[in-house]
Amino acid sequence: WSRSHLNKDDYAYNTASQNMLDHSWKTSVNLGALIQIPGVWDPFVKSYVEMLEFYGDQDGAREVLTNYAYDEKFPSNPNAHIYLYNFLKTEKAPREKLISVLKILYQIVPSHKLMLEFHRVLRKSEKEEHHKLGLEVLFGVLDFAGCTKNITAWKYLAKCLRQTLMRSHLAWVQEEWSSRKNWWPGFHFSYFWAKSDWKEDKALACEKALVAGVLSGKKRYFRYISKQDHQVFRKKIKRMKKLVKKYSIVNPGL
Numbered sequence: 001w002s003r004s005h006l007n008k009d010d011y012a013y014n015t016a017s018q019n020m021l022d023h024s025w026k027t028s029v030n031l032g033a034l035i036q037i038p039g040v041w042d043p044f045v046k047s048y049v050e051m052l053e054f055y056g057d058q059d060g061a062r063e064v065l066t067n068y069a070y071d072e073k074f075p076s077n078p079n080a081h082i083y084l085y086n087f088l089k090t091e092k093a094p095r096e097k098l099i100s101v102l103k104i105l106y107q108i109v110p111s112h113k114l115m116l117e118f119h120r121v122l123r124k125s126e127k128e129e130h131h132k133l134g135l136e137v138l139f140g141v142l143d144f145a146g147c148t149k150n151i152t153a154w155k156y157l158a159k160c161l162r163q164t165l166m167r168s169h170l171a172w173v174q175e176e177w178s179s180r181k182n183w184w185p186g187f188h189f190s191y192f193w194a195k196s197d198w199k200e201d202k203a204l205a206c207e208k209a210l211v212a213g214v215l216s217g218k219k220r221y222f223r224y225i226s227k228q229d230h231q232v233f234r235k236k237i238k239r240m241k242k243l244v245k246k247y248s249i250v251n252p253g254l
Contacts, residue, residue, distance in 0.1 A: 035064065038073040045083065062087065069101070081105040082114065095121060099130065110140035116152055123160075132172050135160050139176045148188060154207035161214050165247045173249055177215055185216050194224035206236045213244030 031048040035041045045068050052061040065087050069080040085101045102118040115137050122134035138157045141147050164172055177184075189212040197205040209225035218226070226241055 032064075035068065038071075038075070040075060040077055040079075041068070042077075042079050042083075045080075049083070049087070058091070062091070069104070076108060078105055078109045078112065081108070082112075085114070095125060099125070103133075106137060106140070110137075111144035111147060115141045116150075116156065119156055119160075131164070131167075132169070135164055135172055136176060139180065142188070143180075149201070149204065151201065151204045151207060154204060154211060158207050158210045158214075161211065162243065162247060165214075165249070170249060173215075177249070181216065185212075185219070185221075188212070189216060189219070189221035191220040191224060194221040198225060198228060202230065202233050206233060206240055209237075210240045210243060213240070214247050214249060217248055217250035218244070 031044050031051070035045055035048060045064065049061045049064055052058075052064065065080070065084040068074065068077075069084045074080070081101055081104050085098065085105065088097055088101060098121055099118075102114065102121065105112060106115060106118060119134050119137045119141075122130040122137065125131070138153060138160055141150070141153050142157065147153055161173060188208065194205065194209070197208060205225050209222050212219070213222035213226075216222075222244065226237060228237065230237075
């Protein structure tokens with residue numbers, strides 16, 4: 001490797017990067033024009049935003065993503081809201097702003113994997129309406145078959161139910177449960193699920209049993225799990241029984 005060789009490479013590299021910058025500038029003009037036309041332009045929007053960020057134009061990038069998500073001429077597109085949310089999160093935007101973006105995503109895709117994060121953002125808020133929505137979001141996630149084994153969702157719901165009932169918001173829980181009480185027990189809390197969950201994932205079974213006990217009383221799922229004796233989970237099951245006794249929304253007299 002002679003010195004002149006390195007210099008030549010250096011020159012070649014500089015020329016190449018200059019050409020690339022010229023090219024990317026032209027591309028950015030074209031992309032900017034393209035994404036004004038209503039349509040789904042996900043890969044182009046992403047490239048354009050990356051380019052704007054590369055040139056340090058944060059405001060421009062934010063504006064492009066905001067228009068892409070909110071302009072009514074564009075078709076409803078979950079990705080537009082995901083891109084905007086991720087951008088705002090990196091920018092450390094205020095919580096209210098993050099909530100408003102995720103709220104729309106929630107309306108379009110209530111089972112999206114970002115919904116658990118949405119719940120966490122809502123939980124940190126001071127507002128009662130956000131805590132109520134946080135409960136609703138978890139029920140929404142668990143309405144979907146693809147989420148039935150999601151231990152984080154069940155953990156969050158168990159915790160959220162406890163906190164909601166501790167703060168005397170029984171009506172919130174009843175409101176969510178009334179439209180589900182006819183199908184969730186078969187969908188989530190059957191004897192079959194209790195057996196299979198206990199076999200596959202005991203930690204998941206304990207979280208689900210707590211939720212089942214609080215919402216539908218000491219029936220199939222709860223009963224099966226509460227009768228298990230397991231060295232590691234003994235304490236957990238004992239605590240679960242205690243919490244169900246304290247917080248169950250089912251009238252024990254019935």
